Amino acid sequence: MKPLGFTILGFPCNQFGMQEPGQRREILLGLEHVRPGNGFVPNFQLFEKGDVNGKSEQQVFTFLKSSCPPVGDDFGAPNGRLFWEPIRTGDIKWNFEKFLVGPDGKAVMRWHPRVNVSTVRTDIRNYLLQLITREILN
Template identity: 75%
Template sequence: MQYLELNALQTELGSNGLVILGFPCNQFGLQEPGSNEEILPGLQHVRPGNGFIPNFQMFEKGDVNGKKEQKVYTFLKNYCPPVGDTFGNPTGRLFWDNLRINDIKWNFEKFLVGPDGRPVKRWHPRTPVSQVRRDVTSYMRSQAGLQKIMMLEREEQ
């Protein structure tokens, strides 16, 4: 379901500068077992199916936690506080060693990164996309307000 909602969010806010990036991972319940070449056909025909094609960029599958985690996730996790202090029942569900409190908890955990490349916010995987939409919209409005103030200050000088 979140794939469909993320497509809608990209359509709705893309013209305002939102860029959604997808990073498939098989560390959570082994839910992404296919090769990189199988991911898009799997989305189109199986989950969510019905001809679904993401309208946002999908990267190659990789690890988001552990010894082989992608550097982008090391960076994001160092800037944003963890979304919870437990992993529920990790036995047979989480596939990396040395769980750390700041690790990604499950598929569809999301991060908001500002246009300057700085992480702004992190959402729990079960956070509804509707809440993400509200937070992103609020952030975009605050940034637009700051830009107007900076332009006014420049004009005054």
Template identity: 75%
Template sequence: MNPLGLTILGFPCNQFGKQEPGQRHEILPALKHVRPGNGFVPNFLLFEKGDVNGENEQKVYTFLKNSCPPVGDNFGNPTDRLFWQPLKISDIKWNFEKFLVGPDGKPVMRWHPSINISIVKADIQRYLLEQYTRDVFD
């Protein structure tokens, strides 16, 4: 958690191009030594690998997806890229789709995986400033 109360959570998943095939004990060493490598150690909480879409999706993702509108209406060409059934418009579209959840546990925003990180950062800063202003002046 940072001084503003923001906590980043990571949820590894192998449903997008089979890009996370490792077992639980292999994920952190792979990040550190392979991709991205160079001694990388995440500075956020990393949860166990699981499904974010389909019949076996984690309940947290069912909640998040039901709380925020979809970030797009298509999956591009899903052949040999997406590994779950059935496909639903509300599904996570690809790795690195992001959600912002408020301190009350309610989802606030959802970003497409291709959105520029500077936009995500600006949206989060704006949200945190709004929360701070509300807390100070209420």
């Protein structure tokens, strides 16, 4: 999908169960040797760790969350698991929530963290096919 300009960006965050305490270098080593391990090296840009929710959230997430409807209003049992305030319905629910941003910089889709990656892949392919079809017809 690279020829189509499709790029994946990773934004580590420690607000969900305090599961990402390390700095960027430690996170990369953890990916390579622990989870998923087996020498894994991401083929996407991994940004510095930051907040995705609450008072200190990065502006990109304020924009993305305001551009797509929430993926639900349930946070499960947040006590001791969610580390930001205030908690809002539109907040990112957990690690691995995903957004698709179009070539115009606008958010197109948002997926709950528990959505199967095959569903995300299918949605992205269908979106890219729509873009290609529009380009051909114009």
